[in-house]
Amino acid sequence: MTLAATLAGLAAGTTDLAADSRGFLSPTGVEIAFLLVGLVTFGAAVVTVTTKQLVHAALWLVVTLGGLAVEYLLLTAEFIAWVQVLIYVGSVIVLLLFGLMLTRAPIGRSPDADSGNRWVALAVAVAAAAALVWVVVDAFRTTWIDLDGAPAGSTDVTGASLFQHWVLPFEALSVLLLAALVGAIVLSRKATADAATAAATGTPPAGSPPAVAPPTTAPVTDPATGPASAPVTGPSASGAADAGSDTEGSR
Amino acid sequence: MHLAYPAVLSALLFCTGLYGVLARRNAILVLMSVELMLNAVNLNLVAFDVWLSRAAEETLHSGQALTLFTIAIAAAEIGIGLAIVLAVYRNRGTSDIDRLRDTAEGHEPDGPDAPDHDASAPRAAAENAEATA
Numbered sequence: 001m002t003l004a005a006t007l008a009g010l011a012a013g014t015t016d017l018a019a020d021s022r023g024f025l026s027p028t029g030v031e032i033a034f035l036l037v038g039l040v041t042f043g044a045a046v047v048t049v050t051t052k053q054l055v056h057a058a059l060w061l062v063v064t065l066g067g068l069a070v071e072y073l074l075l076t077a078e079f080i081a082w083v084q085v086l087i088y089v090g091s092v093i094v095l096l097l098f099g100l101m102l103t104r105a106p107i108g109r110s111p112d113a114d115s116g117n118r119w120v121a122l123a124v125a126v127a128a129a130a131a132l133v134w135v136v137v138d139a140f141r142t143t144w145i146d147l148d149g150a151p152a153g154s155t156d157v158t159g160a161s162l163f164q165h166w167v168l169p170f171e172a173l174s175v176l177l178l179a180a181l182v183g184a185i186v187l188s189r190k191a192t193a194d195a196a197t198a199a200a201t202g203t204p205p206a207g208s209p210p211a212v213a214p215p216t217t218a219p220v221t222d223p224a225t226g227p228a229s230a231p232v233t234g235p236s237a238s239g240a241a242d243a244g245s246d247t248e249g250s251r
Numbered sequence: 252m253h254l255a256y257p258a259v260l261s262a263l264l265f266c267t268g269l270y271g272v273l274a275r276r277n278a279i280l281v282l283m284s285v286e287l288m289l290n291a292v293n294l295n296l297v298a299f300d301v302w303l304s305r306a307a308e309e310t311l312h313s314g315q316a317l318t319l320f321t322i323a324i325a326a327a328e329i330g331i332g333l334a335i336v337l338a339v340y341r342n343r344g345t346s347d348i349d350r351l352r353d354t355a356e357g358h359e360p361d362g363p364d365a366p367d368h369d370a371s372a373p374r375a376a377a378e379n380a381e382a383t384a
Contacts, residue, residue: 083322096283133263145252184334
């Protein structure tokens with residue numbers, strides 16, 4: 001409320017912020033499109049968090065993220081919309097599907113997808129939604145976004161502001177992505193290294209169950225080099241590398 | 252467009268993700284719900300940036316820059332998160348976060364037998380795959 005009032009005071013005289021003439025009962029075409037896509041997005045999000053089929057949850061998440069990309073387009077933020085399509089629909093969903101497959105998600109309904117505290121969670125979520133919607137509607141009931149004119153988020157505008165004012169965070173983010181990449185590779189290579197040392201020394205690592213594979217396949221491959229050189233990278237390491245390189249490339 | 256539409260949609264998506272984080276049991280579904288919450292924040296940032304770029308003639312475009320940063324951080328987060336989930340699955344044989352209670356106070360862990368027994372099947376399978384590769 002105070003933020004909106006301050007900004008309204010700042011911008012008084014330049015643009016008409018108060019949308020008293022524009023009611024909610026006479027929506028424009030963009031608002032109708034936003035509402036319809038928003039309904040689809042919200043419905044897909046609800047199905048994502050409630051469905052019992054794990055792979056279907058990932059596929060409904062595609063609908064949610066794609067609907068959000070359309071909302072960005074309707075808000076004239078084109079560059080963000082395409083980045084959303086590239087990174088989320090293109091790589092994050094693929095990573096999630098890989099994760100589901102690699103942890104042997106059951107195809108079909110899994111009865112234990114929801115935890116025992118789902119009713120508490122539902123109460124918390126509904127209470128938070130009611131409070132947030134009430135506050136947001138009360139604060140921004142009369143605020144109007146002027147969508148006419150040049151798009152606010154074209155590649156030109158976004159690139160200029162990103163490389164004029166936001167260069168240092170941008171570079172710091174590159175270092176963060178590199179650190180995440182290295183971390184993902186280290187996390188998913190650890191067990192491979194353990195298995196390699198176990199195969200080389202002939203003893204299983206501490207705390208692991210006795211392995212059945214190495215004695216039977218020892219004549220086929222050289223035990224010192226065979227298992228150590230065969231798995232080059234773990235599956236999630238290459239997937240994380242995908243995400244990192246996608247992010248770098250799309251920017 | 253009224254600013255209330257994207258703001259309300261963002262609040263609803265955030266609470267949907269909140270429900271998912273609290274109610275889901277599979278770790279990857281929890282990661283999906285976290286993505287929903289991050290996307291709700293992104294929608295809020297973009298909507299307010301578009302509003303302020305016209306209403307207050309703000310030329311920094313901080314909302315869109317922050318959205319790009321959030322998307323990149325979310326990509327890094329999902330990579331690290333999936334690596335952790337896969338490591339846990341490799342060691343425990345489950346990605347069920349309700350059963351990962353080793354550090355909980357007042358609860359004894361399930362005992363050394365249960366997770367090791369569960370872990371034997373996928374670990375043996377993984378070693379088979381590695382040996383034959």
